Amino acid sequence: MSHDNAIVFVVDDDISIRESLELLIRDAGWQPEIFESAQEFLSRPRVFVPSCLILDVRLPGLNGLELQKRVAVDRPDMPIIFITGHGDVPMSVQAMKAGAVEFLTKPFSDTTLLSAIKEAIDRSDAELGLEAEMQSLRDRYVLLSSREREVMALVVRGLLNKQVAFELGISEITVKAHRGQVMRKMNATSLADLVNIAARLNAAR
Structure with a gap:
């Protein structure tokens, strides 16, 4: 550069x-x-x-x-x-x-x-470069709805969709929809990627 x-x-x-x-x-x-x-x-x-x-x-x-x-x-x-x-x-x-x-x-x-x-x-x-990357992650996280944040928090803890549905009192289909939105908005390519993003956001707080 x-x-x-x-x-x-x-x-x-x-x-x-x-x-x-x-x-x-x-x-x-x-x-x-x-x-x-x-x-x-x-x-x-x-x-x-x-x-x-x-x-x-x-x-x-x-x-x-x-x-x-x-x-x-x-x-x-x-x-x-x-x-x-x-x-x-x-x-x-x-x-x-x-x-x-x-x-x-x-x-x-x-x-x-x-x-x-x-x-x-x-x-x-x-x-x-790292600072800009972190700001980008924060900006994306802000775009999540409160329900999407709840789903993200449970998913990165390793809960299955049906367990997330039980925890939040919503249907498994709804969980899948929210999970898809979380992956898209956070620009995560896999569950492991989403877990890594969540860890970085928590560490920065």
């Missing part, structure tokens, strides 16, 4: 770092967006294209590790690459445990950074 529309955000309070990274990112074919502080970055609305964040650990105000916690909640599809002039082992361990793609100590090579950006953009792209 082309990542021409991917955005690489940079948050660093050193203007020379910001400017050099901006040039490097643009030359590599991505769109750079540069910020001086965590607060300035947070005022930028979330984007729904593949993206990543290059983040200095030590920032005035909200520091990099604190911003990482905010991003994990508000922008879960945005992987983070940390850069620092004075990192220590506990700090890097904390950042990596919280999901950072890379923790680079300045000076680092352009190749190393570009490789980390590519990995982060790929990860973001995959996350956005």
Whole structure:
């Protein structure tokens, strides 16, 4: 997949770092967006294209590790690459445990950074794909009538049509009709597929 529309955000309070990274990112074919502080970055609305964040650990105000916690909640599809002039082992361990793609100590090579950006953009792209898929499932589930939802819940538990009919106090023919509608609306190709869809919807709640 082309990542021409991917955005690489940079948050660093050193203007020379910001400017050099901006040039490097643009030359590599991505769109750079540069910020001086965590607060300035947070005022930028979330984007729904593949993206990543290059983040200095030590920032005035909200520091990099604190911003990482905010991003994990508000922008879960945005992987983070940390850069620092004075990192220590506990700090890097904390950042990596919280999901950072890379923790680079300045000076680092352009190749190393570009490789980390590519990995982060790929990860973001995959996350956005899963998110879109889940939203599609939710949108389809909303189209089910309350009776169709009841039938779906019992069917995925493994009940036969006649058992579902008994549970709901309706005829087996009616159950079959509702079951057919559920399969069609949820775009399920088999019972196993429907069970998988139901599990994903429950996990996302």
